[in-house]
Amino acid sequence: MKNALTVGEVAKRAGIRVSTLHYYESIGLISSHRNTANHRRYKQDVLRRVSVIKAAQKMGIGLESIKEAMSYLPLNEAPSKSDWKNLATYWQTELDNSINYLKNLRNNLTGCIGCGCLSMENCPIYNENDKLAESGTGPVLLDKNKKS
Amino acid sequence: MKNALTVGEVAKRAGIRVSTLHYYESIGLISSHRNTANHRRYKQDVLRRVSVIKAAQKMGIGLESIKEAMSYLPLNEAPSKSDWKNLATYWQTELDNSINYLKNLRNNLTGCIGCGCLSMENCPIYNENDKLAESGTGPVLLDKNKKS
DNA sequence: CCTTTACCTCAAGTATACTTAAGGTTTTAA
DNA sequence: TTAAAACCTTAAGTATACTTGAGGTAAAGG
Numbered sequence: 493m494k495n496a497l498t499v500g501e502v503a504k505r506a507g508i509r510v511s512t513l514h515y516y517e518s519i520g521l522i523s524s525h526r527n528t529a530n531h532r533r534y535k536q537d538v539l540r541r542v543s544v545i546k547a548a549q550k551m552g553i554g555l556e557s558i559k560e561a562m563s564y565l566p567l568n569e570a571p572s573k574s575d576w577k578n579l580a581t582y583w584q585t586e587l588d589n590s591i592n593y594l595k596n597l598r599n600n601l602t603g604c605i606g607c608g609c610l611s612m613e614n615c616p617i618y619n620e621n622d623k624l625a626e627s628g629t630g631p632v633l634l635d636k637n638k639k640s
Numbered sequence: 641m642k643n644a645l646t647v648g649e650v651a652k653r654a655g656i657r658v659s660t661l662h663y664y665e666s667i668g669l670i671s672s673h674r675n676t677a678n679h680r681r682y683k684q685d686v687l688r689r690v691s692v693i694k695a696a697q698k699m700g701i702g703l704e705s706i707k708e709a710m711s712y713l714p715l716n717e718a719p720s721k722s723d724w725k726n727l728a729t730y731w732q733t734e735l736d737n738s739i740n741y742l743k744n745l746r747n748n749l750t751g752c753i754g755c756g757c758l759s760m761e762n763c764p765i766y767n768e769n770d771k772l773a774e775s776g777t778g779p780v781l782l783d784k785n786k787k788s
Numbered sequence: 789c790c791t792t793t794a795c796c797t798c799a800a801g802t803a804t805a806c807t808t809a810a811g812g813t814t815t816t817a818a
Numbered sequence: 819t820t821a822a823a824a825c826c827t828t829a830a831g832t833a834t835a836c837t838t839g840a841g842g843t844a845a846a847g848g
Contacts, residue, residue, distance in 0.1 A: 498794080498795085510795085511837055511838080512837085515835075530844090531794085597695070597698060597699060598732055598735040646824080647825075648825080658824090660806065660807085663806060677814055678814090679814080703804075
């Protein structure tokens with residue numbers, strides 16, 4: 493238990509807000525213990541957990557799914573190297589799928605949006621039951637609330 | 641104005657709900673005119689507009705950004721083939737960026753999550769100011785509220 | 789010692805993208 | 819003609835991922 497981290501330290505080092513740590517704890521994504529003053533104390537591995545959460549979010553994985561995936565990690569002791577590796581491998585597959593989905597979308601985008609086809613049957617992007625969706629990962633989000 | 645579509649027809653053919661069409665109209669993403677009974681009537685090109693909105697959403701583009709991009713299309717007359725093509729080309733660039741971002745993430749994921757590095761400085765996914773983010777598109781979302 | 793900073797809890801607020809509900813009119817089909 | 823189906827409006831509700839505010843305790847520095 494040496495070098496336990498305070499909530500402020502974790503927030504600063506992980507680049508997130510204290511309130512986010514509270515929130516993650518409230519939904520069971522991370523854990524902490526308390527000192528005599530009822531202040532949260534974190535073990536070092538919380539930093540890695542938060543990083544992994546952030547990386548997964550960048551892949552578009554929701555907190556619920558992240559929680560599920562991370563439930564295979566030990567919640568109260570530091571996960572081993574291979575625990576993390578399994579997680580990475582699991583998500584890598586999802587990433588591959590997503591990349592392929594986006595590639596298909598890209599390859600069809602110009603042809604499809606710009607084409608003359610007005611028929612719902614022929615145009616792959618014309619409705620939600622399109623072929624891409626069937627072969628892909630489902631809706632793929634790239635972010636953007638960017639004003640650009 | 642022949643073959644004007646009702647809101648129900650558009651919803652069915654585009655694979656979305658009537659309420660979604662109301663909503664899109666309320667935020668200025670699509671437009672309609674009214675018949676004598678105050679019912680909405682749509683021109684054929686609304687189908688294409690909706691399809692494009694859906695495709696853009698699959699790329700993760702938010703409605704605000706979609707609206708901005710589509711603001712260069714004529715709102716009350718059918719856009720020309722080249723109008724659509726410009727839009728496609730514009731988003732294709734974003735797609736390329738996103739794909740590259742995901743590829744980087746994938747290539748670093750296993751090495752990074754599974755690695756022994758615990759230093760915030762060396763690990764590219766360790767905090768939000770990572771290198772990928774700088775070269776990429778920002779947070780990239782792939783969906784998922786999937787229960788898997 | 790005292791003030792500033794950090795921490796605590798719990799409730800409510802924010803943004804996005806819609807959906808649902810309530811209460812009412814119009815169209816369509818039997 | 820009459821009942822079901824479709825349409826209308828406005829307001830409120832849903833889900834996700836957090837943030838902000840209110841009201842109060844604890845710890846650290848000068």
